[in-house]
Amino acid sequence: MTATQPRSLLQALHCSQCGQEQSAFIRQTLSACCRMPLLSRYDLAPDRFRPADLLARPATMWRYWEVLPVLDPQHQVSLGEGFTPLLTLDRLASLTGLERVTLKDEGLNPTGSFKARGLSMAISKAKENGEQACIIPTAGNAGVAMAAYCARAGLEAVVVMPRHTPDSFKDECRFYNARLIEVDGLINDCAAEVQTLNRDGRYFDVSTLKEPYRLEGKKTMGYEIAEQLNWQLPDVILYPTGGGTGLVGIWKAFREMQALGWLAPNQALPRLVAVQSDQCCPVVATYRGLQPNSKHYEGRPTLANGLAVPRPIGEPLILAALRESKGTALAVSENALLAGTRALARHEGLFVAPEGGALWAALLQLKEQGWIQPHEHVLLLNTGSGQKYMDNLTV
Numbered sequence: 063m064t065a066t067q068p069r070s071l072l073q074a075l076h077c078s079q080c081g082q083e084q085s086a087f088i089r090q091t092l093s094a095c096c097r098m099p100l101l102s103r104y105d106l107a108p109d110r111f112r113p114a115d116l117l118a119r120p121a122t123m124w125r126y127w128e129v130l131p132v133l134d135p136q137h138q139v140s141l142g143e144g145f146t147p148l149l150t151l152d153r154l155a156s157l158t159g160l161e162r163v164t165l166k167d168e169g170l171n172p173t174g175s176f177k178a179r180g181l182s183m184a185i186s187k188a189k190e191n192g193e194q195a196c197i198i199p200t201a202g203n204a205g206v207a208m209a210a211y212c213a214r215a216g217l218e219a220v221v222v223m224p225r226h227t228p229d230s231f232k233d234e235c236r237f238y239n240a241r242l243i244e245v246d247g248l249i250n251d252c253a254a255e256v257q258t259l260n261r262d263g264r265y266f267d268v269s270t271l272k273e274p275y276r277l278e279g280k281k282t283m284g285y286e287i288a289e290q291l292n293w294q295l296p297d298v299i300l301y302p303t304g305g306g307t308g309l310v311g312i313w314k315a316f317r318e319m320q321a322l323g324w325l326a327p328n329q330a331l332p333r334l335v336a337v338q339s340d341q342c343c344p345v346v347a348t349y350r351g352l353q354p355n356s357k358h359y360e361g362r363p364t365l366a367n368g369l370a371v372p373r374p375i376g377e378p379l380i381l382a383a384l385r386e387s388k389g390t391a392l393a394v395s396e397n398a399l400l401a402g403t404r405a406l407a408r409h410e411g412l413f414v415a416p417e418g419g420a421l422w423a424a425l426l427q428l429k430e431q432g433w434i435q436p437h438e439h440v441l442l443l444n445t446g447s448g449q450k451y452m453d454n455l456t457v
C-alpha cells in the first residue's frame with residue numbers, strides 16, 4: 063500500500079444468529095455457539111476512516127483497508143481485484159422506458175468473476191493464520207478463484223466441483239495446479255464430499271460463509287458502488303443470488319458506511335433484489351412463504367451455475383437484507399436468462415455470465431409489475447464474464 067500504512071479497524075467477530083462475540087485474532091470457521099456464519103465487526107466511529115483517505119489509494123478493493131480484516135500487509139494475496147467499472151446502459155434503458163440503468167461489471171476481475179474478491183480476502187487471511195492447504199466446494203467460479211489465489215500464495219488447493227460444470231472452469235483450476243475432484247450433483251453434494259475428504263481437518267475449508275472473510279471481500283462491492291456514485295446510492299440493486307455472500311456483503315457495507323458517517327443520514331438505502339433461476343430458487347420460495355426455510359429444498363442444475371445453491375447456509379442473512387432494504391426476490395426461466403445474456407451482448411457490447419443475464423430478465427419483470435418506477439436508478443450487479451460459459455451458451 064502507500065507509505066503510511068493504514069491499520070485495520072477489525073475488533074471482533076460475532077455469531078450472526080445469537081450475537082455472541084468471538085475472537086477475530088485466531089483461526090475461525092462457523093460460530094462455536096450456533097454453528098452459523100460469523101460476522102466481522104470494526105471500530106467504526108466517524109472520523110476513524112474518511113472518504114478523503116481514499117484519494118491516494120490503489121484502484122483495487124484493498125483501498126478500503128481500514129474496514130478489511132487483514133492485519134499485516136505482507137499477508138495480502140492480490141491479483142488486482144476490485145474497482146471494476148460502473149457502466150451506463152443507455153440503449154437498454156431506453157428500450158425498457160427507464161431513465162437510468164447502470165451495470166457494475168465484475169466480469170473484469172481476475173479469473174473473470176467477483177469470486178476473486180472473496181477468495182483474495184479469504185486466502186490472505188488463511189495465509190495470515192498460517193494455513194497450508196485449502197479446500198472448497200464450488201459451482202465453478204469460486205473454485206477457479208481459490209485455485210488462483212492459492213497458487214499465488216503458495217498454498218495447496220483442492221477444488222470439488224459438479225461434473226456438469228463447463229470444462230473451461232475445470233481446466234483453469236488444473237492450470238493453477240489445484241487438485242480437481244468432480245462430483246455428480248450440485249454444490250451441496252460437493253460440500254458433503256468436502257466433509258469426507260477433510261475428516262482429519264487437514265485442509266482449511268473455504269466454503270461460502272463457513273469462514274468469515276469471503277464476505278469481507280465481497281462487501282467491497284458496496285463501498286465501490288457508493289464511491290463510484292459519489293455517495294449517492296441507486297434506488298434498486300439487482301443481484302444474482304446463489305450463496306448470497308455478495309448480497310449480504312453489500313448490505314453490510316451500506317450499514318458500515320452509515321456508521322462511518324459516509325452517507326447522508328436521511329439517504330434511503332437501495333432496495334435489494336435477489337434474482338434466481340426457476341431451476342433452483344430456494345430464497346424466492348422461502349421469501350414468498352412457500353417453505354419455512356430451504357433446509358430440504360431440492361434444486362436442479364441451471365445454465366447459470368452460480369445460482370445452483372439449493373440450501374444456502376446464509377439464508378437468514380439474505381432474508382434479513384431483503385426485508386430490511388424493502389427489497390424482493392424473484393426467479394426467471396432459463397430461456398429468459400439466456401435472452402437477457404444475449405440482449406446485453408447485442409445492445410451494449412457486454413458478454414456477461416448467464417447469472418448476469420438473469421438480471422436483465424428480472425428487470426423486465428419488475429418494470430412490468432410496476433415494482434420499479436421509470437425514474438428510478440437501477441443498478442445491475444453483473445457477477446461474471448460470459449467467457450467460461452461458452453459450452454452453455456448459444457447465440
Ligand SMILES: *Cc1c(COP(=O)(O)O)cnc(C)c1O
Pocket residue numbers: 175177203204270302303304305306307308309368369415417418445446
Ligand atoms: C457465485 C456466483 C453467484 C452467486 O453469488 P453469491 O454471492 O454466492 O450469491 C452469482 N454469479 C456468479 C457468476 C457466481 O460465480
Ligand SMILES: [Zn+2]
Pocket residue numbers: 077078079080081082093095096097
Ligand atoms: Zn450463536
